[in-house]
Amino acid sequence: IKYRFYQKASRCSKEFQRLKSEHADVVLGQVTLGQVLTGMKGIPLLVTDTSKLDPEEGIRFKGYSIPELQQKLPKINPEGEPIPEGLFYLMLIGEIPSQEDALNLSKDWATRSHVPQHVFDVIDAMPKTSKPMTQFSAAIVSMATESIFQKAYRAGVGKKFYWDATYEDVMNLIARLPRIAAYIYRRQFHNSDHIEPNPRMDWAGNLAHMMGFDSEDIRRLFRLYMIIHADHEGGNVSAHTAHLVGSALSNPYYAYSAAMNGLAGPLHGFANQDVIFWMFEMLEDLDTDTPTDEQVEAYCKKTLEEGRVIPGYGHAVLRKTDPRFTAQQDFANKYIKDDKMVNLANQLYKVVPPILGSIGKIKNPWPNVDAYSGSLLYHYGIKEYTFYTVLFGVSRALGVLASLVNDRIYGMPIERPTSHPLSWFLEQAQGE
């Protein structure tokens, strides 16, 4: 896989360098003050090859939509969902892998999955009251002791070989994340009764196994979950953070730990757990498990009046229902007959968009990925929702870290946009 990646990516790397040297003056568009003041939305600033987000259609990974991936990527169980190894291969190399390619990747990650003892010691040293994402981020950064990139850099390895050491770090890091996540879960919620990995299992199946879930149902859910959360082009907070930190040639452990600190924010990956928390809060407040649409509507309005956001709804880029939401809803329709939280997630999909749409300022009243994931996890018995964002973090590594290897093989420079004081922007506005 490394050789195949090198063959493909070195061609792109030449194109990157050619664009830089021959076409640097090409104008890509205009930047408005509005874009600067609303989070730099829509400015084409980043080169990311793993996936592209269309506002109307949603995410495509190397050109493939989620339903296409569900059809084309290799599966272990023909009735189940594809294994995420196949998606990583696709994002890294740009081709749908064969069954053998995906299984070889699974084996490769299994051989790399040993987590050094000091990482567990770091987790164990933290109070149990520390949030799972705090433990996850700390565990990842503590693993920087293992960085092959850092050692290679210190040894003076040439720039054109940076990608190779980055690739090794990235593969090791991805391989170890399930063990770290499961360790945090079992420590926090199962009295540190840890479960050893099964080296014969696939990456997502093994994560479920180490968390204590061995049913085919959960493996199927985890494989779907790990695929749909894996990447969302380059500008989202976690992906952009890893790219930015990596651009300083900080090692992949530093870069990914930083990305996880961004993912932990309530406007980003924390919504994964915030949604279910808010849904339970609603049921408790309404004192019923089966609220009417009117009750749900009134509760949503109350949330908004309190100045809070409706978690799981809205998006910085999307302008339609997130296909990642739809993939999960289809999954629930297929496998879950009647479930309190799944029913409520469906009911919210009916009630929330008209309310948000009527406010006017909200650009996208439709649900995002986080509006459904918690209900599915909860249904299958993973009820400890303070942990959910860690699962998001395991998955997000696939896209973000594949991009980090690209960054280094393309020879991307340190990122350094320009800033100005507010007075400068006022002057620009007055000078119009």
Ligand code: CMX
């Ligand atoms: N509930 C209430 N208000 C919302 C809202 C929601 N779900 N979505 C957007 N708004 C508000 C914004 O807070 C903003 O208000 P102000 O002008 O008062 O600051 C206004 O509507 C305009 O926002 P926008 O341009 O439509 O959306 P942004 O790009 O600024 O924000 C997002 C996008 C996702 C942060 C926002 O929709 C949100 O807060 N959603 C709820 C949290 C959530 O689900 N996050 C997960 C996103 C997916 C992910 O990364 O995992």
